[in-house]
Amino acid sequence: xxxxxxxxxxxxxxxxxxxxxxxxxxxxxxxxxxxxxxxxxxxxxxxxxxxxxxxxxxxxxxxxxxxxxxxxxxxxxxxxxxxxxxxxxxxxxxxxxxxxxxxxxxxxxxxxxxxxxxxxxxxxxxxxxxxxxxxxxxxxxxxxxxxxxxxxxxxxxxxxxxxxxxxxxxxxxxxxxxxxxxxxxxxxxxxxxxxxxxxxxxxxxxxxxxxxxxxxxxxxxxxxxxxxxxxxxxxxxxxxxxxxxxxxxxxxxxxxxxxxxxxxxxxxxxxxxxxxxxxxxx
Amino acid sequence: xxxxxxxxxxxxxxxxxxxxxxxxxxxxxxxxxxxxxxxxxxxxxxxxxxxxxxxxxxxxxxxxxxxxxxxxxxxxxxxxxxxxxxxxxxxxxxxxxxxxxxxxxxxxxxxxxxxxxxxxxxxxxxxxxxxxxxxxxxxxxxxxxxxxxxxxxxxxxxxxxxxxxxxxxxxxxxxxxxxxxxxxxxxxxxxxxxxxxxxxxxxxxxxxxxxxxxxxxxxxxxxxxxxxxxxxxxxxxxxxxxxxxxxxxxxxxxxxxxxxxxxxxxxxxxxxxxxxxxxxxxxxxxxxxxxxxxxxxxxxxxxxxxxxxxxxxxxxxxxxxxxxxxxxxxxxxxxxxxxxxxxxxxxxxxxxxxxxxxxxxxxxxxxxxxxxxxxxxxxxxxxxxxxxxxxxxxxxxxxxxxxxxxxxxxxxxxxxxxxxxxxxxxxxxxxxxxxxxxxxxxxxxxxxxxxxxxxxxxxxxxxxxxxxxxxxxxxxxxxxxxxxxxxxxxxxxxxx
Numbered sequence: 060x061x062x063x064x065x066x067x068x069x070x071x072x073x074x075x076x077x078x079x080x081x082x083x084x085x086x087x088x089x090x091x092x093x094x095x096x097x098x099x100x101x102x103x104x105x106x107x108x109x110x111x112x113x114x115x116x117x118x119x120x121x122x123x124x125x126x127x128x129x130x131x132x133x134x135x136x137x138x139x140x141x142x143x144x145x146x147x148x149x150x151x152x153x154x155x156x157x158x159x160x161x162x163x164x165x166x167x168x169x170x171x172x173x174x175x176x177x178x179x180x181x182x183x184x185x186x187x188x189x190x191x192x193x194x195x196x197x198x199x200x201x202x203x204x205x206x207x208x209x210x211x212x213x214x215x216x217x218x219x220x221x222x223x224x225x226x227x228x229x230x231x232x233x234x235x236x237x238x239x240x241x242x243x244x245x246x247x248x249x250x251x252x253x254x255x256x257x258x259x260x261x262x263x264x265x266x267x268x269x270x271x272x273x274x275x276x277x278x279x280x281x282x283x284x285x286x287x288x289x290x291x292x293x294x295x296x297x298x299x300x301x302x303x304x305x306x307x308x309x310x311x312x313x314x315x316x317x318x319x320x321x322x323x324x325x326x327x328x329x330x331x332x333x334x335x336x337x338x339x340x341x
Numbered sequence: 342x343x344x345x346x347x348x349x350x351x352x353x354x355x356x357x358x359x360x361x362x363x364x365x366x367x368x369x370x371x372x373x374x375x376x377x378x379x380x381x382x383x384x385x386x387x388x389x390x391x392x393x394x395x396x397x398x399x400x401x402x403x404x405x406x407x408x409x410x411x412x413x414x415x416x417x418x419x420x421x422x423x424x425x426x427x428x429x430x431x432x433x434x435x436x437x438x439x440x441x442x443x444x445x446x447x448x449x450x451x452x453x454x455x456x457x458x459x460x461x462x463x464x465x466x467x468x469x470x471x472x473x474x475x476x477x478x479x480x481x482x483x484x485x486x487x488x489x490x491x492x493x494x495x496x497x498x499x500x501x502x503x504x505x506x507x508x509x510x511x512x513x514x515x516x517x518x519x520x521x522x523x524x525x526x527x528x529x530x531x532x533x534x535x536x537x538x539x540x541x542x543x544x545x546x547x548x549x550x551x552x553x554x555x556x557x558x559x560x561x562x563x564x565x566x567x568x569x570x571x572x573x574x575x576x577x578x579x580x581x582x583x584x585x586x587x588x589x590x591x592x593x594x595x596x597x598x599x600x601x602x603x604x605x606x607x608x609x610x611x612x613x614x615x616x617x618x619x620x621x622x623x624x625x626x627x628x629x630x631x632x633x634x635x636x637x638x639x640x641x642x643x644x645x646x647x648x649x650x651x652x653x654x655x656x657x658x659x660x661x662x663x664x665x666x667x668x669x670x671x672x673x674x675x676x677x678x679x680x681x682x683x684x685x686x687x688x689x690x691x692x693x694x695x696x697x698x699x700x701x702x703x704x705x706x707x708x709x710x711x712x713x714x715x716x717x718x719x720x721x722x723x724x725x726x727x728x729x730x731x732x733x734x735x736x737x738x739x740x741x742x743x744x745x746x747x748x749x750x751x752x753x754x755x756x757x758x759x760x761x762x763x764x765x766x767x768x769x770x771x772x773x774x775x776x777x778x779x780x781x782x783x784x785x786x787x788x789x790x791x792x793x794x795x796x797x798x799x800x801x802x803x804x805x806x807x808x809x810x811x812x813x814x815x816x817x818x819x820x821x822x823x824x825x826x827x828x829x830x831x832x833x834x835x836x837x
Contacts, residue, residue: 190488194797194813197472200790204799204815207779289804301595308590310759311583311604311805316597331803332815335778335786336793 071102071248073109073272074255076116077265083108088274090249093159102248105273107281110240113269114287117211117238120266125208125236127264129184135262136180136233142257143173149253154221157247172226178321179230186234186326199339206330208236209313210289213282215303217295218275221247225254228292229268231325232315237290241270242282244295248272279303286310290329294318351665354672356459360449363536366397369405369559370542372412373552379404384561386535389456390669390678390713398535401558403567406527409556410573413498413525416553421525422495430481433520435548437474443544444471447537451509452669454536456678456714457632459670469794470513473812476796477517480817484522487814493821495523496576496599502565502589503538504581505531505680506635506736512538514811515578516555517796522820524576527556529568533681535559569593576600576820580637582734583760583805601809601819603637603801605734606762609755610640610791611777613748614649616767620789622653622660625740628765628791630664630676630718634738635684637806638763640791642731644751647744654722654742661718662705676738679714688716688737695721695730700741726757734760748773752780761803765791784810 072079081087086104091097103109124132143150147169154165191205212232217224221244232239243251255270271278279299282288283306290313293300300316307314315328366383368375383397401409421429440447447470448462457466484493499519503511508530519526530538542557558564569577569589579589580603593600610628612621628640645653669677679685696702700721709715716737724731724741731741745751755764763785766777778786784802787793794800799815801807809819 192799192814194795194799196793196795196798198793198795200793200795202795202798204813209803300597304594304597305591308587308594311587311590311602311808313808331784332799332801332810333778333784333786333803334799334813335788336790336798337774337788338790 069100071100071252071272073103073105074252074258074268074270075109075113076120076269077259079255082106082273083112090157092156099156100249102252102272105271105278107278109271110278110281110285113240113271114211114285116266116269117240118287120238120264121208121210123264124238124267129187132234132236133180133183136176136183136230138261139257139263140173140176140180142261143169143176143254146253146257147173150222150250153249153253157221157249168220168223172222175223175226175230175321179234179326182234182323182326186323186330189323190327190332194334196336201337201339202334204332204334206235206327207333209329209331210237211287212237212239212290212292212329213285213288214239214241214292215279215282215295216241216244216251218244218246218297220244221250222254224295225251227319227321228294228315232290232292232329233268234326235330237329238266239268240282240288241268242275242278243270243272245273245275280306283307283312284309288312290315292316292329351673353668355668355670356449356452356672358449358453358670360446361453363396363450363453367399367535367539367559369399369401369409370539370545370555370557371405371409372556373546375542378402384532386454386533388453388713389533389680390710392712395453396536398559401529401560401564405558406564406567406571409527409558410498410571412553413527413556414573416551417497417525420551421554422523426482426484426523429520429523430478432548432550433474433478433481433517436544436550437471437478439544439548440467440471440474444468447509447540449670450540451537452677455505455508455534456669456680457635458674458677459672460674461632465794466507466510469796470510472796473510473513473517477521481521481523484817484821487817487821489818489821493522495820496822497524498574499524499526499576499578499820500568500571500574501526501528501577502568502579502581503528503530505534506632506637508534509537509541511580512541514580518811518816518820519578520554522817524820525554527558527568527574529558529560529565532561574598578819579603586807599819601811602807603811604762604805604807606637606639606760606802606806607642607732607734607758608638608640608763608765608783609642609644609781610765611644611751611755611767612646612649612653613751613766613768613770613773614646615769617769617789618649618653618656621767622656624765624767624789624791625657626660626664629740630738631792633676633679633716635680635736636792637734638785638792639736640763640765641735641739641741642755643740643742644745644754645742646751647746650744654720657720658703658705661720664705664707664718666707666715666717667710676718679716679737682714684736685714685716688735688739691730691733691735692719692739695724695728695741698728698730700724700728700730726754732758748777752777756780756782759805762801762806763787
């Protein structure tokens, strides 16, 4: 009679509109421990319908997120960092299980991801100050320019980095006030869903971030061509970005396509500048 | 009472045509020289107010573009990229000054070639074009403060395609920021309006601008398509229809070359019940009839609060009856000629659809000249959001009137379009203006004014109205490679 306790394994599901549903298609796909046949999990294999549901949720969440004050959004994103810190060991273990990363490499990835949230969180109430302007007009008008979110942004997470690639793309888009539909890494999807649990406990309104796991080739073109998606971050796309850009042309989605550097330009790539005029007079 | 016995009747006050001399034909401007097109083909450019042929314009083709792109590359590598910003800026200042000196000549030429009233070319197009060069001249040696990192770099050779509605002004919007940021240019003017661009080419020579820094290749749509397909161009900027803009972007998608797009619009001009009515009437008139409505940001949809609809429309019609339609060279003229036969046909087709779909048309009973292309100022009432005249860009002097009851409904209707270029708000209540301005999905919001432009003011659209901004500090950014960056460009990121 063994005294060994049987541990309770997690079911990895999608994250849509603040809930964790399975794919409506009933499908899942296996993720094995790196270099072995040991099953780690069977995350959901999202369908086109799941993608549509995620876009609808993101669309409806727009006003909740952008009408929150910048100070408030800043605190919510900072709280993501707090919640990640509490789950640090889980993130480290998942990265090690999915990739061949050593513990110290995995630790470093988690630390960088957390610090990145802290860095970007602080931008919410500053991005408008560094990128907006009062414009000196040749005439009696008050004229100012300020950045606004484009709306719903589709994020193609990088395939090779389970956590950091995801955060690099999500954080700037959220700072800009956008709501997201994220395609997690096909090979390493588990960190994304665990991150969904962080979101669910961080006061991020439901629908602001939606995460889909599954087969990239089944979902990419639908996300790129969806008429209710306003922007895309394709920095994580390794090949086929030309095709995505061509599909995105249909409704002229804004495209962010960056290297791994961290910059406020990444925030601004998914914002539009609005200029407002008003006459000055007695 | 005969017209002459009425002391308040306008006497014609025509501007002198003698201010310009138009050559019988024009060459392309490549590498600092005027050269014949390889094809030897030329096409007529006409005065749309009289249908008189003004001159013959060269039809540029692939070979010509190849030479132009090579010249621009050579100029970029050997001269322009090596010139310090403060020296580049001096060329732009020179151009601005030369334009000021010949401003009236430019205005007359523009009016003859485009059909827009001399009052507008003289008071709006040309002064704004000059301001654009003057404004950007001052940026050339201050780019490290533009917000594109401490070592901003130009792209290299920029391909630019401009429309016929503001020919010289659109040239200025494109060429001034491109040169200020250190790029060299291959520009294709619109098929029907090349003359002021060719006079500008002469000005580049007069200013001593190094050969190849600006190249102007005239032609038609095929010329533009060849420019877009040219692999030697590092960045594109296009102003024109959304349809063509999308086609351009599909061509460029595979190579991910950067592109700025200023496309169509269906601007909503919202009048709340508490608006200053007479001011709003002037703003609505300016919003839709300025430049014959050939304006991408035209306020072509009037959204009027239901309880003031009847009074407002009555006053608006009375005001429109005062609009003077006719000879664009007459300084009294408010509404000039439609730019081309094709554009007139498009306006007629769309307005006919308005009547077929059940909207009610109203036009003043004004006389139109017997030759040329003309369309009376037109208002449609009883318009619903589903009508084509409420959804499609007419690009003519045609206003579609819709009503709303609540502010939320106004915003919903205003935003119910794939476009997002400009919108107007009329109200005497500050908080309502700021609320509506925030809710409207458009790149330019004119509150208690409309159709105002300035070199220092960023212009550009949301949604399918385009990518990027032109004018102001923001307008420089698309012409610079940021120091943190698109993957396709090399560059070091800003470190935390």
